[in-house]
Amino acid sequence: MLGALFFAAALTPTLIPRSYLTQGTLAGGCFAIGYFAGVLWRRLWHYLELPEPSAHARSIANALVAAFCVLVVIVFLWRTAEWQNSIRTVMKMAPVETAHPFKVCAIALITFVVLLVLGRLFTLIARFLAARIRHVIPRKVANVIGVLIAALLFWSIASNVLIRTAFNALDSSFREIDARLEPERPQPTAAERTGSAASLVKWMQLGRMGRRFIASGPTAAEITAVTGSPARNPVRVYVGLGSGDTAQVRARLALDELKRQHGFERKVLIIITPTGTGWIDPAAMDTVEYLHHGDVASVAMQYSYLNSPLSLLFQPEYGAEAARALFAEIYGFWTTLPKDGRPKLYLHGLSLGALNSEKSADLFETIGDPIAGALWSGAPFASRIWSSVTANRNPGSPAWLPEFRDGRFVRFMNQNGPTVPPDTPWGPMRVVYLQYASDAITFFAYRDAYRPPAWMSAPRGPDVSPELRWYPIITMLQLALDMAVANGTPMGFGHVYAPEHYVDAWVAVTDVHDWSDDALTRLKSHLAAAARKAAASNAEEEPYTDRGG
Numbered sequence: 233m234l235g236a237l238f239f240a241a242a243l244t245p246t247l248i249p250r251s252y253l254t255q256g257t258l259a260g261g262c263f264a265i266g267y268f269a270g271v272l273w274r275r276l277w278h279y280l281e282l283p284e285p286s287a288h289a290r291s292i293a294n295a296l297v298a299a300f301c302v303l304v305v306i307v308f309l310w311r312t313a314e315w316q317n318s319i320r321t322v323m324k325m326a327p328v329e330t331a332h333p334f335k336v337c338a339i340a341l342i343t344f345v346v347l348l349v350l351g352r353l354f355t356l357i358a359r360f361l362a363a364r365i366r367h368v369i370p371r372k373v374a375n376v377i378g379v380l381i382a383a384l385l386f387w388s389i390a391s392n393v394l395i396r397t398a399f400n401a402l403d404s405s406f407r408e409i410d411a412r413l414e415p416e417r418p419q420p421t422a423a424e425r426t427g428s429a430a431s432l433v434k435w436m437q438l439g440r441m442g443r444r445f446i447a448s449g450p451t452a453a454e455i456t457a458v459t460g461s462p463a464r465n466p467v468r469v470y471v472g473l474g475s476g477d478t479a480q481v482r483a484r485l486a487l488d489e490l491k492r493q494h495g496f497e498r499k500v501l502i503i504i505t506p507t508g509t510g511w512i513d514p515a516a517m518d519t520v521e522y523l524h525h526g527d528v529a530s531v532a533m534q535y536s537y538l539n540s541p542l543s544l545l546f547q548p549e550y551g552a553e554a555a556r557a558l559f560a561e562i563y564g565f566w567t568t569l570p571k572d573g574r575p576k577l578y579l580h581g582l583s584l585g586a587l588n589s590e591k592s593a594d595l596f597e598t599i600g601d602p603i604a605g606a607l608w609s610g611a612p613f614a615s616r617i618w619s620s621v622t623a624n625r626n627p628g629s630p631a632w633l634p635e636f637r638d639g640r641f642v643r644f645m646n647q648n649g650p651t652v653p654p655d656t657p658w659g660p661m662r663v664v665y666l667q668y669a670s671d672a673i674t675f676f677a678y679r680d681a682y683r684p685p686a687w688m689s690a691p692r693g694p695d696v697s698p699e700l701r702w703y704p705i706i707t708m709l710q711l712a713l714d715m716a717v718a719n720g721t722p723m724g725f726g727h728v729y730a731p732e733h734y735v736d737a738w739v740a741v742t743d744v745h746d747w748s749d750d751a752l753t754r755l756k757s758h759l760a761a762a763a764r765k766a767a768a769s770n771a772e773e774e775p776y777t778d779r780g781g
Contacts, residue, residue: 233270233297233300233301234266234267234269234270234273235263235264235266235267235270235344236263236266236301236302236304236305237266237301237304238262238263238265238266238705238706239259239260239262239263239266239305239340240304240305240307240308241262241308241703241706242255242258242259242261242262242263242706242709242710243255243259243308243309243311243312243315243336244308244315244699244700244701244703244706244710245315245316245318245319245697245699245700246319246672246697246700246707246710246711246714247319247669247670247671247672247675247696247697247700247711247714247718247726248319248670248672248713248714248717248718248720248721248726249316249319249320249323249325249721250316250713250717252331252332252335252336252339253335253339254713254717255312255331255336255339256335256336256337256338256339256340256342256343257339257340257343258709258710258713259336259339259340259343260339260340260341260342260343260344260347261343261344261347261709262705262706262709263340263343263344264343264344264347264348264351265705265709267344267348268351309331309333309336309337310333312331312333312336313328313329313330313331314699315697315699316328316331318697318698318699319697322670322694322695322696322697323670323695323721323722323725323726324722325722354382354383354386357378357382357385358375358378358379358381358382359378360378361377361378361381361382362374362375362377362378362379363378365377365378417443417444417447419435420435420446420447424465424467424493425446425468426438426446426468426469426470426489426493427442427443427446431489431492432485432488432489432492433469433470433471433472433475433485433489434475436474437472437474437475438470438471438472438475439472439473439474439510439534439537440510441506441509441510441511441512441534442470442471442472442510442532442534444511445468445470445512445517445532446468446470448514448518449466449468449514449517449518449521450466450518450521450522450526451465452464452465452526455521455522455525455526458522458754458755458758459522459525459751459755461525462525463525463526463527464498464525464526464527465526466521466526466527466528466529466530467490467493467494467495467498467528467529467530468517468529468530469486469489469490469493469495469529469530469531469532470486470512470531470532470533470534471483471485471486471489471532471533471534472510472534473510473534473535473536473537479533479535479550479553479554479556479557479558480557482533482534482554482557482558483533483554483557483558483560483561483562484561486531486532486533486558486561486562487531487561487562487565489531490529490531490562491565493529495529495531495575496529496565496566496569496574496575497575498527498528498529498575499524499527499528499575499576500520500524500527500528500529500575500576500578500742501528501529501530501531501562501566501575501576501577501578502517502520502528502529502530502531502577502578502579502580503530503531503532503558503559503562503563503577503578503579503580503589503592504517504530504531504532504580504581504585504589505532505551505554505555505558505579505580505581505585505586505588505589505592506532506533506534506535506581506585507582507583507584507585508536508551508584509536509537510532510534510535510536510537512532512582512585513582513609513729514731514763514766515723515729515730515731515734515759515763516580516582516607516609516729516731516734516738517530518731518759519731519734519735519738519759520734520738520742522755522759523735523738523739523742523744523747523755524742524744529575530580531558531562532558533554533555533557533558534554535550535551535553535554535555535588536550536551551584551585551587551588552588552591552592554588555581555588555589555591555592556591556592558592559579559592559593562577563577563593563597563598563603567601576604576742577603577604578603578604578605578606578607578741578742579592579593579603579605579606579607579608580606580607580608580609581608581609582608582609582610582729583609583610583611583612583673583727584612586608586609586610586611586612586615586618587611587612587614587615589606589608590608590611590615590616590617590618591616593606602660602661603661604661604662604741604742605661605662605663605664605741605742606662606663606664606741607663607664607666607734607737607738607741608663608664608665608666609665609666609667609729609734609737610666610667610668610671610673610674610727610729611665611667611674612673612674613673613674613675613676613677617663618665618674621634621636621642621665622634624636629651630686630687630689630691630692630693631675631685631686631687631689632646632667632669632675632687632692632693632696633645633646633651633667633669633693635651635652638656639652639656640656640657640658640659641659641661641662641663642663642664642665643662643663643664643665643740644664644665644666644667645664645665645666645667645733645736645737645740646666646667646668646669646693646694646733647668647694647695647724647730647733648694649736650664650736650740654740658743662740662741662743663741664737664740664741666729666733666734666737668693668695668724668725668726668727668729669687669692669693669694669695669696670693670695670696670721670725670726671718671726671727672711672712672714672715672718672726672727673715673718673727674727675687675711676708676711676712676714676715677708677711678708680702680707680708680711681704681705681707681708682704682705684702684707685702685707688700688702695725723760723763723764723767730760730763731756731759731760731762731763732756732757732759732760735752735755735756735759739752
């Protein structure tokens with residue numbers, strides 16, 4: 233019964249549309265969890281020697297329960313396509329005609345059988361171990377010790393053999409991909425570019441994502457063609473993992489390369505913390521370079537080959553260490569410059585980059601000479617500052633788009649901009665969080681297993697299904713799956729941030745005043761069309777492919 237109810241609840245919608253493969257895997261896993269809970273309850277009942285119903289009463293109850301479960305599963309399977317379309321509608325995706333219920337059930341069955349076999353294997357090992365020590369210690373104590381030893385054995389095999397082997401294979405694979413030279417992306421010939429013959433950073437050592445970042449982006453001519461105003465070629469500095477043995481060495485190299493390119497003579501300087509693979513979202517950086525007519529310098533440093541989830545699991549300290557080292561070098565030199573002759577300094581990061589960027593700057597270090605601000609997009613749920621501000625939001629403001637105090641220090645934006653009036657004055661530092669209500673990487677929480685999240689309360693975000701409901705345990709598992717596929721949404725939803733939404737965010741953070749509303753609208757249209765064309769092409773050389781968030 234519990235397995236069937238868990239299976240049915242897993243078919244309901246959450247934040248991201250699911251394919252029949254992901255839906256079947258999730259439903260099968262949830263069925264296994266419900267089944268396990270039922271078995272555990274039954275064994276606990278026997279262990280406590282509580283009274284049991286007669287065989288006749290039990291057979292009648294089982295028949296009624298079975299009929300009820302079949303009815304629930306059929307109804308929920310019948311509504312699955314409708315529920316998935318409720319998500320697709322708010323994300324402006326084409327509806328599906330069917331959710332492929334038979335395929336979902338087949339995949340769920342396979343998933344359940346695999347988990348059941350593992351569970352039975354665990355039980356056999358625990359009983360075997362308990363039987364071997366039962367003649368020495370009391371039976372119930374032996375049973376407990378058998379379970380503990382079996383759990384330790386399974387954990388050791390999983391963590392030290394399976395997970396470590398998989399990690400080493402993935403690390404090697406990502407390292408080879410990162411080192412691959414793309415023929416469509418030749419080494420820059422201009423001396424002022426990172427990776428050129430005159431650069432302190434070798435083109436070979438930039439890594440795949442670094443070469444993509446340096447080779448992409450608008451030129452002065454392209455910016456002028458859109459804005460109609462004189463422009464400069466933006467300065468982009470990137471240091472790959474192969475450029476130094478330690479984060480401190482790579483950070484010093486980044487500073488030296490930035491000084492070589494006269495980055496501190498620009499109007500705006502941005503310290504970027506990339507995602508796990510080293511990928512930098514072109515939707516963010518192209519936008520700010522257009523807004524400031526190319527008078528922008530940006531600097532980034534790679535800290536991992538792995539994508540963000542794997543980097544967070546296996547190398548959680550690397551990103552924070554690299555972000556901290558880079559900030560310390562850049563900020564340390566920046567503070568030595570005359571205040572009226574240095575650029576405004578900002579921080580930026582997407583996803584895992586936002587989390588590590590938050591950790592890079594220490595309040596007590598910068599309070600005497602603060603930076604100008606930060607733009608963090610898609611900040612993960614574990615982000616310390618984001619979590620604190622969201623938890624202490626103004627009463628009545630929604631968790632998916634909070635208002636914090638008078639809005640002078642931090643503001644939140646989504647597809648529709650901020651809730652704070654645009655004429656609200658800023659303080660000396662401007663921090664903006666760009667986030668979508670449909671981004672599970674931002675709104676996942678482990679406590680969703682036992683209580684409804686605040687962002688589910690009315691009113692809901694514009695990109696959240698009205699059919700979404702909270703179920704104990706199941707909702708947390710659904711959101712965990714949503715995190716894994718959050719990059720599979722259309723641009724402007726989930727974890728895929730659109731350049732037109734970055735425009736409003738950068739205007740607020742960097743205090744842009746020389747653009748009219750009509751000009752900003754045209755810029756948004758240009759960037760949106762270019763980004764969606766590049767993302768749809770799936771060409772290897774496009775900066776939007778292989779999203780690292």
